Amino acid sequence: MAQIRLQIEDCAELATFPDIKGLVFNTTNVPTEFRSKFTNNGLDGYRVEYLNENGSKQSNIYRIVTSSFIVEPVQVDTPNSSVKTIKYTYNNVGSLLFCTVTPNAAPSFKPTATPFIGYKGQNVIITNTSFTPQILEVELVNYDAESLAIALYSDQTKSMEDGIYTLYDFDGNIYAQYDLYEIKDTTDNKLYEVRTRRNNIDTTKGLNNIVGNNG
Helix, strand or coil, rough: CCCCEECCCCCEEEEECCCCCCEEEHHHHHHHHHHHHHCCCCCCCCCCEEEECCCCCEEEEEEEEEEEEEEEEEECCCCCCCCEEEEEEEECCCCCCEEEEEECCCCCCCCCCCCCCCCCEEEEECCCCCCCCCCCCCCCCCCCCHHHHHHHCCEEEEEECCCCCECCCCCCEEEEEEEEEEEEECCCCEEEEEEEEEECCCCCHCCCHEEEECC
């Protein structure tokens, strides 16, 4: 198992994607026998462990490299300031390797809590984990395709006596219920038609009960 000891050249962002932060390594400082790994996608899946100033490992912390590409530094203007900052852009010709790691983004519930990924000048140990990571984009939603299909295409009933509107899943089970009613003014003119979701499901409105009794 290959273990590469190296110093972080920089900890910075991509110029065109400022929300992507990663580690930059100078390939000229890599031992000769490992230099062939420091190419586009060469370090994907490798583990990064961080060293303290005294050379000991930082306890219980490591990151996994999710992508690695050759880059070059560029100067970028800082908003509302004349100061320029160094960021990086992809370029297949160069001696700097930009590595994204996971985790490297703050959680949505605490956007200021950016995970530690190292700092400029820190020594690290890069180790081959013998696997290639696969990155999947996951979107968390309140309703999936099936629930939307139920709302649009499933069986539905409306009780004319009490105004209970019922949706059924594709197996005929009650999926959701609503109360339907009207709001009128003092002269009995209709102002609104209202539909509010019921928390207390009326199980007597089951589809089999209704269709069976009236089929």
